[in-house]
Each structure stands twice: as C-alpha cells, then as structure tokens.
Amino acid sequence: MTDSTHSAQPGPLWVNAEITYRCPLHCVFCYNPLNYASTFDKELSTEEWVRVLREARELGAVQLGLSGGEPLLRDDLEEIIAEASKMGYYTNLLTSGIGLTEKRIAAFKANGLDQIQLSFQDSSKELNDFLSSTKTFDLKLKVAKLIKQYDYPMVLNVVLHRLNIDHIEQILQMAERMQADHVELANSQYYAWAFKNREYLMPSREQLERAEIICNQFRERLGNKMKLYFVVPDYYSDRPKACMNGWGSVFLNIAPDGLALPCHEARMLPELAFPNVRDHDVRSIWFDSHAFNAYRGNSWMPEPCRSCDEKEKDFGGCRCQAFMLTGDAANTDPVCSKSPHHTLITDQVALAQGSRAADDQVRPLIIFRDDKNSRQFMQ
Amino acid sequence: MSIVHPQPLRLARQYKLKWETTQNAYVLLYPEGLIKLTGSAGEILKRIDGKSSAPDIINALEASYPGVDLKQDVIDFLEHAHNKGWITRD
Numbered sequence: 001m002t003d004s005t006h007s008a009q010p011g012p013l014w015v016n017a018e019i020t021y022r023c024p025l026h027c028v029f030c031y032n033p034l035n036y037a038s039t040f041d042k043e044l045s046t047e048e049w050v051r052v053l054r055e056a057r058e059l060g061a062v063q064l065g066l067s068g069g070e071p072l073l074r075d076d077l078e079e080i081i082a083e084a085s086k087m088g089y090y091t092n093l094l095t096s097g098i099g100l101t102e103k104r105i106a107a108f109k110a111n112g113l114d115q116i117q118l119s120f121q122d123s124s125k126e127l128n129d130f131l132s133s134t135k136t137f138d139l140k141l142k143v144a145k146l147i148k149q150y151d152y153p154m155v156l157n158v159v160l161h162r163l164n165i166d167h168i169e170q171i172l173q174m175a176e177r178m179q180a181d182h183v184e185l186a187n188s189q190y191y192a193w194a195f196k197n198r199e200y201l202m203p204s205r206e207q208l209e210r211a212e213i214i215c216n217q218f219r220e221r222l223g224n225k226m227k228l229y230f231v232v233p234d235y236y237s238d239r240p241k242a243c244m245n246g247w248g249s250v251f252l253n254i255a256p257d258g259l260a261l262p263c264h265e266a267r268m269l270p271e272l273a274f275p276n277v278r279d280h281d282v283r284s285i286w287f288d289s290h291a292f293n294a295y296r297g298n299s300w301m302p303e304p305c306r307s308c309d310e311k312e313k314d315f316g317g318c319r320c321q322a323f324m325l326t327g328d329a330a331n332t333d334p335v336c337s338k339s340p341h342h343t344l345i346t347d348q349v350a351l352a353q354g355s356r357a358a359d360d361q362v363r364p365l366i367i368f369r370d371d372k373n374s375r376q377f378m379q
Numbered sequence: 380m381s382i383v384h385p386q387p388l389r390l391a392r393q394y395k396l397k398w399e400t401t402q403n404a405y406v407l408l409y410p411e412g413l414i415k416l417t418g419s420a421g422e423i424l425k426r427i428d429g430k431s432s433a434p435d436i437i438n439a440l441e442a443s444y445p446g447v448d449l450k451q452d453v454i455d456f457l458e459h460a461h462n463k464g465w466i467t468r469d
Contacts, residue, residue: 011401013413060401063413090395090408114395117410153392155410182393182410224391224464229411 009296011059012252012286015089016264017049019080020256021069023369024098026133027121028197029159029188030369032069033267034377042257046076048278050083052254055282057087061252064089069256072099078107085112092117094157097143098136105150116147117155117184123170127163133368144178153181160211161188161201162352163359168211172218176226185215186231191265191320193369200362202352208232235345239310240317240333247295247319252286260285262292265320269329295319295330302330304338382433382457386468389429394465396424407465423456427466433457 020043021036044052053064064084071077072095084091092115093108100116108116118140121128125137147154156175160168168185175183187208190198203211215230222228234241244251244263253261258277261267266274272291275284286292294300298311305316316322317333325334325344334341367373382388390396395408398421405421407414416424422443426436437453460466 013402013406013415058401060399062397062399062402062406063408088397090397090413092410114408115393115410153410155393181391184411224461224467227391227393227464 009248009287012056012061012282013250014063014065014252015053015056015061016065016067016251016253017053017080018067018069018253018255018264019044019049019071019074019077022073023068023070023096024073024134025070025096025136026368026370027159027193028131028366028368029161029194029201031189031192031194031264032369033265034192034196035374036069036369037371037374038378039255039257043074044254044256044258044277046079048258049076049080052258052277052282053080053084053089054087056252057089059283059286062088062090063092065092065094067094070096070098072104078104078111081108081113082111085114090114095119096132096136097140098134100143100146102146105146109150109152115155116152117157118144118147119157119159120171120174121159122164123167123174127167130363131163133370148179154178155182155184156180157184157186159188160185160203161194162203162207162356163201163362165203165207165211168214172214172228176218176222180226182227182229184229184231185211186229187233189233190235191324192268193367195324196367198348199351200366202233202235202348204353204356205236205349206353208236234318234321234335235349237335238337240314240321240335242314243318243321243333246315248286248292249296249315252282260289260292262295263318263320266291268320269323271329300330302332304336304340305332308338382461382468383437383454384468385432385434387430387432388427388436388457388466388468390424390427391464391467396421396427398425409465419452420456423453424460424465432468 094117121131128137188194248262274291275289319329322331323329326341332339334344405416
C-alpha cells in the first residue's frame, strides 16, 4: 500500500461485534463460518470486548452491531451495551429473541441500547420451527411484544429463500400486525451454510417476481409507516453487489475469537492471515495489516475489472464469492456478466427454474447449522 | 402533500442523528446502515426536534444565514428526507 492510500483511508464507521457463535437455533441459511465451533473455547472476555470497542470508537466508528450466533447467550451483554453506549455508539442488538426476558430488555433499555432487530424464519410456526430446527416461533412472538412494550422501534428481519418466499404475503401481514417500523426481507446470500444448501434455497425467477409484486403492494398501501426492504439474491443480477462498500472501507467485523475481518465471511480466505485483536490494536489492524489492505482501492484488480468503468461503483463485487466459486479471491465476482466465470452463476440460476421437488423430499437433504456438523467441517 | 405544513416534524423512530467529531459531520444512523451527511443536510436535520415545523425550520435557518435565499433548497431537502422515510410528521 502506498502512503497516499494510507493517509486517505478513513477509520471504520461500522463495527459488527460477533460476540459468540453459540446459538440455540440451527438455521439452514446461516452465514456464520462452517467451522464456527472452533471459536467456542476462545471467546473474547468482557474486558477484551470493551477495549476493542474503545479502540474502534477512537478511530471514528459509530454504528455497533451486537451479533452472533445468538448474542443473548453472553451474560455480559448488559455490560457490553452499557460500555458501548457510554462511548457514544449507536447500539444495535441482532437477535433471534431466544433468551430475551423482560428483566434483560429492561436492563438493555436502562443501559442505553438503541435498537433491537428481531429475526423470524417464517410467518408460520411450522416452517419457522423447521428452518431453525427448534420450537421458537411462539417465543419470538412474545419477544416482539416486549420490544413494543419497551418502546423500541420494531425492526424485523426475515431471510427469504425458496422454502418461504411464497409466504411473503403472510410474512408481511405478520409484520403489519406487529406494527413493524422497519422490515428487512433479504434473500439468502449463498455463503457458509446457505452455500451448502444453495440448491434448496435459491428461489425461481417466478417466485422472486411474485414476491416483489406483493412487496410493492404493501409499500404502496403503507408508505413510510412500515419501511420495507426487499433484496433479491445477487445471482439474479448481471452486476455484482458493492460488497461492504469496498474492502476495508467502512466495515469491521470482529469474530468471537477476536479475529478481525473486513466482512462476515472473510475467514474462509486462506491466503490472508487475518489479525487478531488479542495481538494487535484496531488502529494497526485497520490501517497497517496486510489483510485489510489486500483488496483496498483498485490496484489489485485484474481484468475485466481493471479497465471497467464501473469499478468504483461495485469494487469488483465480493472477494469471498469470487474465492468460493473460482478459487481466487482477486477474480471478478462471477455475478458480473463480464466475468469469464459468469456461467457458474447462470447455470445455477437455470437449475433453480426447474420443477420443484416436493418439500418432504427436499427437507431431509438440508444441512442444519449445528455444533455436530460444524465440528465435522473443522476437520 | 407538501412538506411545508404547520405540523411539527420528527425523525422516524428507527433513525438517530449524531454529531461525530472524528468525521466532522452529522451522521444519520439506522438499522443496517448509516449516512454521513453534508454540512447543509446536517444543519437542517439537527433542527428536527419533534416541535418545529418545516416553516419554523426555514425561518430559523434564514435567521442563521441572513441574506441567503435558501428556502427552496431546504424544502427540497426536507421532501427528500420525507420520501426516504427519515422524517415524519404524524
């Protein structure tokens, strides 16, 4: 990296603290790393988290996601929230809701938590509980009530895919009944566990088009009363997503074991020795580490990105997707129609248009995110 | 529906405006994102307090910047912010 790039690079704005990969749910589309169980005996302590958050705050970070796994499994979450809030972060809890008692939400409120994002897997108890391999639907409904009762904005998160996307109308009706202020309906992106289950999760074009029409009907009727975000899988576009708004540009992910990453998925990239917050401070990680500089700017880009006039717009897409699909993280994201590997995407999309196997045939083939499976992926 | 209306404006529940010294800017925060605001956008949004209406905000800005014709720019920005769902008046 040249000095000029270094001095022009601002600090991180957004820190995502994955405080644990432990989770009571076993969602089939989880984006946590396959070998997540390897972090269980290495989780950062409360003091380490507080130090890391302070270091990032000093560099200008202001948005804080407290995420996982299920962050409620850490019994020091109250303390982390209190410290982060005192530092001046805008604090967001990303949760399945499991473990959110009235006592805890009252403490979060008192300690300054700004926002709670609650995930649902579906509008029906049956599919919600199947997809998460738990009996959690009724608990989530209770938590949604607590969120309202404690005067938080209602922020709902439902990951969409082939198995639930046809319930979009019921999902939105559920959101409306809960008086949601903000609803994120993002289609599953195919990383980690979702990549393992990709062929069972990718919706057909017809399913997507229908879902989008229904979303638009709700948007027209409800306007800004319920802000509605609908995200299609990037496999259906011909230009890649501007992943993380550029590598090492605004986003800093800290994994439970202290690994500092430019995104949720980067742990999979074998050639970058990602720094650990136990060994380095956030300033040197962000500005000086090889890993955070590897794909900054555009001097690393090969063709067709190098000569592309859209390289400043999409940064060549996602490094992890390029690595997973082509074996080289520096390649153009194959989602781009200019990529020589684009057929890897279009072939998969073509498969998703085929006739649908019955649910009872698909379900036994799905791989659940659980500790037993994760330990197998560790080997 | 014009934004110029006697009813007060407020930030939508899931948004929060913060002055950030390190960024030397106002930052608008929301679930899953943030926007670093330009100087004039910050000057307008910081006056949205749940009590002031659009005409109040225009008057306050005109008092702060005498001789500058900024009314239409402020209206345009408030309409943009309203369309984006950042601000509301219900």
